[in-house]
Amino acid sequence: MRASPLLVFIVGIAAGALGYATVDRLQAPPPADLEMVKATDIAFSGVSETAGVKEAFTRYAMENVVFLPSGGHPITGRDALAASFNDFPAGAKLTWVPAGGGISHANDLAYTWGHFINTFAEGDPHYGKYLTIWRRQADGSWRVEADTGNASPAPAAP
Structure with a gap:
């Protein structure tokens, strides 16, 4: 029994579509998008340093x-989070630098991780590591969806 040409055509189109979808999903996201997220994280730290x-x-x-x-x-909501910083010590500065990250294949979610330093007007600085989850907005900008961090030892002397 021979397959009809129409059946061969339909199977060929379906196989091609499945192959295209699989290849498309396996492609890495454009590196420029992750670099944009890291640049946003650096700008975020800059605002923390200059404006608090x-x-x-x-x-x-x-x-x-x-x-x-x-x-x-856990603290949920931007207003509640802002209020949680009302008791942040006067003269203290929290800054951070991303060390790595990743981005979803859909380019709508990303994460950055890195190291932070909390310096105070008096006393020793506190060091730590953080993880921030970012969500792309309709205008293409990135905003923090979730954030966490914890203490780390001071960096090793060079």
């Missing part, structure tokens, strides 16, 4: 942000 951590999270966090503080209860 409360202002930085107010500008960069989504309205429904989730913050998971080390040793504390």
